[in-house]
Amino acid sequence: xxxxxxxxxxxxxxxxxxxxxxxxxxxxxxxxxxxxxxxxxxxxxxxxxxxxxxxxxxxxxxxxxxxxxxxxxxxxxxxxxxxxxxxxxxxxxxxxxxxxxxxxxxxxxxxxxxxxxxxxxxxxxxxxxxxxxxxxxxxxxxxxxxxxxxxxxxxxxxxxxxxxxxxxxxxxxxxxxxxxxxxxxxxxxxxxxxxxxxxxxxxxxxxxxxxxxxxxxxxxxxxxxxxxxxxxxxxxxxxxxxxxxxxxx
Amino acid sequence: xxxxxxxxxxxxxxxxxxxxxxxxxxxxxxxxxxxxxxxxxxxxxxxxxxxxxxxxxxxxxxxxxxxxxxxxxxxxxxxxxxxxxxxxxxxxxxxxxxxxxxxxxxxxxxxxxxxxxxxxxxxxxxxxxxxxxxxxxxxxxxxxxxxxxxxxxxxxxxxxxxxxxxxxxxxxxxxxxxxxxxxxxxxxxxxxxxxxxxxxxxxxxxxxxxxxxxxxxxxxxxxxxxxxxxxxxxxxxxxxxxxxxxxxxxxxxxxxxxxxxxxxxxxxxxxxxxxxxxxxxxxxxxxxxxxxxxxxxxxxxxxxxxxxxxxxxxxxxxxxxxxxxxxxxxxxxxxxxxxxxxxxxxxxxxxxxxxxxxxxxxxxxxxxxxxxxxxxxxxxxxxxxxxxxxxxxxxxxx
Ligand SMILES: Nc1ncnc2c1ncn2[C@@H]1O[C@H](COP(=O)(O)OP(=O)(O)OP(=O)(O)O)[C@@H](O)[C@H]1O
Ligand SMILES: [Mg+2]
Numbered sequence: 001x002x003x004x005x006x007x008x009x010x011x012x013x014x015x016x017x018x019x020x021x022x023x024x025x026x027x028x029x030x031x032x033x034x035x036x037x038x039x040x041x042x043x044x045x046x047x048x049x050x051x052x053x054x055x056x057x058x059x060x061x062x063x064x065x066x067x068x069x070x071x072x073x074x075x076x077x078x079x080x081x082x083x084x085x086x087x088x089x090x091x092x093x094x095x096x097x098x099x100x101x102x103x104x105x106x107x108x109x110x111x112x113x114x115x116x117x118x119x120x121x122x123x124x125x126x127x128x129x130x131x132x133x134x135x136x137x138x139x140x141x142x143x144x145x146x147x148x149x150x151x152x153x154x155x156x157x158x159x160x161x162x163x164x165x166x167x168x169x170x171x172x173x174x175x176x177x178x179x180x181x182x183x184x185x186x187x188x189x190x191x192x193x194x195x196x197x198x199x200x201x202x203x204x205x206x207x208x209x210x211x212x213x214x215x216x217x218x219x220x221x222x223x224x225x226x227x228x229x230x231x232x233x234x235x236x237x238x239x240x241x242x243x244x245x246x247x248x249x
Numbered sequence: 250x251x252x253x254x255x256x257x258x259x260x261x262x263x264x265x266x267x268x269x270x271x272x273x274x275x276x277x278x279x280x281x282x283x284x285x286x287x288x289x290x291x292x293x294x295x296x297x298x299x300x301x302x303x304x305x306x307x308x309x310x311x312x313x314x315x316x317x318x319x320x321x322x323x324x325x326x327x328x329x330x331x332x333x334x335x336x337x338x339x340x341x342x343x344x345x346x347x348x349x350x351x352x353x354x355x356x357x358x359x360x361x362x363x364x365x366x367x368x369x370x371x372x373x374x375x376x377x378x379x380x381x382x383x384x385x386x387x388x389x390x391x392x393x394x395x396x397x398x399x400x401x402x403x404x405x406x407x408x409x410x411x412x413x414x415x416x417x418x419x420x421x422x423x424x425x426x427x428x429x430x431x432x433x434x435x436x437x438x439x440x441x442x443x444x445x446x447x448x449x450x451x452x453x454x455x456x457x458x459x460x461x462x463x464x465x466x467x468x469x470x471x472x473x474x475x476x477x478x479x480x481x482x483x484x485x486x487x488x489x490x491x492x493x494x495x496x497x498x499x500x501x502x503x504x505x506x507x508x509x510x511x512x513x514x515x516x517x518x519x520x521x522x523x524x525x526x527x528x529x530x531x532x533x534x535x536x537x538x539x540x541x542x543x544x545x546x547x548x549x550x551x552x553x554x555x556x557x558x559x560x561x562x563x564x565x566x567x568x569x570x571x572x573x574x575x576x577x578x579x580x581x582x583x584x585x586x587x588x589x590x591x592x593x594x595x596x597x598x599x600x601x602x603x604x605x606x607x608x609x610x611x612x613x614x615x616x617x618x619x620x621x622x623x624x625x626x627x628x629x630x631x632x633x634x635x636x637x638x639x640x641x642x643x644x645x646x647x
Contacts, residue, residue, distance in 0.1 A: 054559060054640045075563055082561020093556045093644065097265040107560040109258065110250050154560065 001193060002028040002051060002162065007060035009046050009216075020046040022216040023060070028195065030161070033188045035207030036197045042213040044197045045166055051195060052085050052164045053077040065161065082111055086155030088165035088184075092147045094139040100126060100150045101135040107158045125153040129183055145176030152183055162193045169203055181206055250566050259573035266546070270578065273535075273542045277582020277623065278589055280532035281616045285590025285608045287528050288615075290597070291521025293606030295514060300605070302510050308347075309380065310473035310485055311504045312340065312492070331467035332492075332501065334396060334456070339491055345476050345484040350377040351456045352470040355463040359405075359452055360425040361413040368409055369451050370426060372459020380474045383448065388420045388435030391455055399458040403431035407439040408449040426454075429462050481505050532619065535582065536627035543575050543631035547638075554635050555643030564636040571635045575628020576621060583620025587613050 009021040020043045028034055036044045049055035050062060053069055062069050069080065081087075094103045104122040113121070126135050129149040139147055148168060155163055165184065169177035181203060188194040198204050212219040263270045314332045337351040353372035358365045377383070378390040390404055403424060410419050410433075419433045431454060440448040460466065475484045485503045492501045547554070557567055591608050598606055 049641045052559070054644075078558065078561050078563045080561075081559060087559045089644065091552075093552055093559075095553060095556070097261055106557075109254050110557070110560065110562040110566050112250055114251075115254070158561070 001030040001032075001065060002026070003061075003063040004050075004057075005061040005063075007047075007050065007057040007062060009043070009050060009055070010058045019216050021050075021057070024213075024216075024218055026211065026218060026221075028193060030193055031188070031191050033185065033194045033206075033208045034196070035204040035210045036195060036213065037199070037201075037204045037210055038213035038219070040199075043216040044213055047213065048164050048166050048195065048197055051162070052087055053080050082107060083158055084161045086158070086160040086163040088148070088151050088155050088163065088168045090167040090170040092139070092144075092151045092171075094147055094150055094154075096139055099136045099138050100131060100142065100146075100153075103139070103150055104153045104157050106154060111158065121157055122153070125157045126150070129153045143176070144172050145179055148172060148176070148180050149183060152180070152187075156187060156192070160192070162195065163187065165194070165196045167197055167199065169198065169200060177203065250562075250569070255566075255569055255573050256577070258570055259577055262546075262550075262570075262574055263577060269542055269545075270581075273539050273578045274581045274585060276535035276538040277532070277579050277620055278585035280528065280535040280623075281583050281586025281620055282589035282593060283528035283531050283586075284525055284616050284619065285587055285612055286593045286597075287524035288521055288612035289590070289594040289606045289608040291517065291524050292609045292612070293604050294520065295517040296605045298513050298517060299510060302506050302513075308475040308478055308481065309506055310475060310481070310488060311509075312471040312473065312488060313469075313502050313504070314467070314500070316500050316502055332469075332471060333467055334460075336492060336495060337468060337471050338396070339495060340471055340473060340488055343484070343487050343491060345480050345487060347474045347476045348376045348379055349474065350374050350380045350472045351468045352377070352472060353456055353459045353463070353465055354469045355459065355465070357426050357463075359403075359409060359413065361419075361422065364413050366409055366412045368406070370459060370463075371451050371453050372456040372463075372465075373453060374456055376474075377453070377472070380472045381448075383440065384438040386436045386438040387418075388433070390435050390437075391453060392434070394455065397457060398455075399461060400455045401429075401431050401458065402434040402455065404435040404437060404453040405433060406437050406447075406449040406451045408447070409452055410436045426452075426462060429458075481507070529619075532623055536579070536623040539575055539578050539624060540627040540631060542578070543571065543628055544634070546574070547571065547631050547635045550635075551638060551643040554638050555640040555645075558638075558640035559644065567636045568632045571632035572625065572628045575632065576624035579620045579624025579628075580617070583617045586620065587616055590616070 004024050004026045007021055007024045008019070011018040011020055024043075024047060036047065038044055046055065050057055051064075053064075056070050060070075064080065065084065069077065072080070094100075095106070098106070101119070101122050104125055105118045108118045108121065123132070123135060126132055129152055131146060131149055131153070134142060134146055134150075139150070142150065148171075152168075163184065168184070169180055172180060177200070184194055184196065185206065194207075196203065196207065204210050209221060209223045211221045312332065334351065337349065340346065341349040350373050355370050355372075356367060357370050358367045359370070371377075373391070374396065375391045375393040378385070383390065385404075386407065388404075391402055392400070394400055403426075405413070405419060405424075413419070413424065414422070419436060422433050424431050424433060437448065454462070456468075473484070473488065475481055482505070485505055488503050489499075489501070493499050554567060557570070562570075587608075591613075594606050594608055598604060
């Protein structure tokens, strides 16, 4: 599903070069739940942006669903973002002037979906994140947890294959964080591939696989099977087993 | 993305900043209002002049000595070959000519008792009143009489009569021009300024007398009243051919009203355009205002732009969204400006009812088109800046 081969990302700042990613090789299978951890500045966000086609590798190959994405035009990449990828951010990034429903409709607006269908699908997705009763509230009238759930509804309303979340619980208290994670895990259980960047060991521990970045390099990739503790395989190609703890959302 | 959705999205963004939106709309509105009002005034001036020409008599041909190119420029200057009374006689006899009047002009002081007034003295014939469609307030115009007879009758314009007689009845009184004495036979009804002369401030004597008094042997003009309007061009050619034959040279100019009108129209069009040009400066300022607002908006909404890209908005769509905002701002200003300009013109007309000013339809259309163009032209750069934003950086700025 996702395959990175020796991916480098080098930023040029003035005369200096910052190596944010140094030869990352990684494979993520359909339906996996991967936690991306590592110290600040280790390149987690950079990696996520590349996975999400918001950024391109300086070197190396990125293949998404069999297509080499680095070679595509900007227009094609935006179509991939629209149809195959959902983003969730630490700071929600909801449009303050639109109500929850309008925010969820946004991706469909640019996809040219008719107004009635947009409304209907957005309402359905808001219901799936348990926010039907907040559909007409603007973001400033919602709690942090509710905002993030609106953002999740927006991320999945186009029914993407991959959901990329950059510290989705970074701005939430423990209860709200847990709610949000349960929501994401429920979607993952129904087949959505989930990649979550986090600093929180408790959040990371919920993932089936933990990919550890350090200074732009993958340090280890631990896969938790049911019953087993930690094992480390460098490329993490093992298939995932559905976790019986997680129900349907 | 559907067009209506695009507009709604842009309008939603504008509604988020009511004050800023209102101010930029007002900026454009002032510029557009200026364009509308000034074109209305320019158009009004043009129509006013046209009305004046119509008042001059619509079948009028004016013959003047000297050959002047009448294409474009008004006919002034040129080498003069004199027009004579005999020329006039010949012209008058042309079949398509209903009537004609000779004209000699000089300025002199008309005295009554101890009062005097320097006025143009026009020497002509009885036909002049009909040719120029003049009405008499009291008495009568110059009596019909053979051309070679002089006569000492004088007809006063209303202003001259008022000035010299101060309400007393001038009819039958004697006035002096130089050492010559004239008997007042009529006073003209007020007519007002009519482009060439202020008829109210003229006096009229018979052409022979005028030539004698002012020692002239030639005519200043011959005015020709053509039988019917469709025959204007043919009559013009008749007169030209006749005088070419008589003078053995192509040395007179015959102007139709249409030619004069065209010349004036051109001048007034230029005037209107100049006014519009001035108004456009304020539009350009308003455009820069829009650009400024949109640049601020793009800077403020970096995160939004990043998000739009992250959810799959294509560069063209981001461009269209921001361009639509600029165009909506300008178009809103355009509509408000047309209303404002039309209101201003209406107010003006209520003060000067005789001035036929109203915003021409083309100007309203052009104003709206112009506002659209301003929005697009000044919106495109900020919109392009929006599309060029790197989504990662845009999102990182929260
Ligand atoms: N646009 C950029 N220009 C220059 N350097 C950059 C840019 N973006 C990231 N970097 C650098 O690349 C490295 C990795 O950054 P990245 O944001 O991926 O880290 P991170 O693991 O997400 O950190 P954090 O946990 O603090 O979010 C850092 O050293 C950062 O300074
Ligand atoms: Mg980060």
